[in-house]
Amino acid sequence: MAGIIAPSILSADVTKLGEDVTLVEKAGAKYLHIDLMDGSFVPSMAYGPAWVKQLRPMTNLFLDVHLMAVHPENHVQALADAGADLIGVHVEATPHIHRVLQMIKKAGVKAEVVINPGTPVSAIVPVLSMVDQVLVMTVNPGFGGQAFLPEMTDKIKELMVYKKELGLDFDIEVDGGINNETAKLTADAGANVFVAGSYVYDKKDPAAKVQTLLDVTK
């Protein structure tokens, strides 16, 4: 089965965001990855609930919100009300990851836990049974266009072992430096959801890039 492609609007053209979204939807992407950055958990700032709310009625794509913020609990309800389908929360961003995941589920939204490159898989084992998806960051979060960290593929393999041992069925998403080569590498390790920002949007023909990602993750 081909992977789920999640173009990241961080690299899209905000002056024609609608067109950029429609283009990847028609090309076969299933998710739209929306990065919320607070300028504190990560140095940069990006998209909040108002963007999710405006995007919701104009696409059928699954809205995959990656929350990079301190006090993530402050944003859960607003994102759910805005129409997020999934909210991903960093384990490093809160001493209460279990409670925040409970909040997300209670809000009727799919829940994801996210780990930075410096965080081991063992940090999220206690919450694996609560989540629909795990996001393994393959760059340090905050910016598009960074180089993929190859050693992160070991974490995907480790998660696959936990999935089997614990009988769980969460999806495994990767985010950062994903292109035709790294998508294949991470797919082979067990990832099935692929975020791609600069690879899809920076140069010509985002639709062709989505098609390539679909092909290499089969």
Ligand code: DX5
């Ligand atoms: C980085 C973001 C990513 C970003 C990825 O912190 O979480 O979603 O858009 O960009 P690329 O695909 O260019 O590495």
Ligand code: ZN
């Ligand atoms: Zn992201």
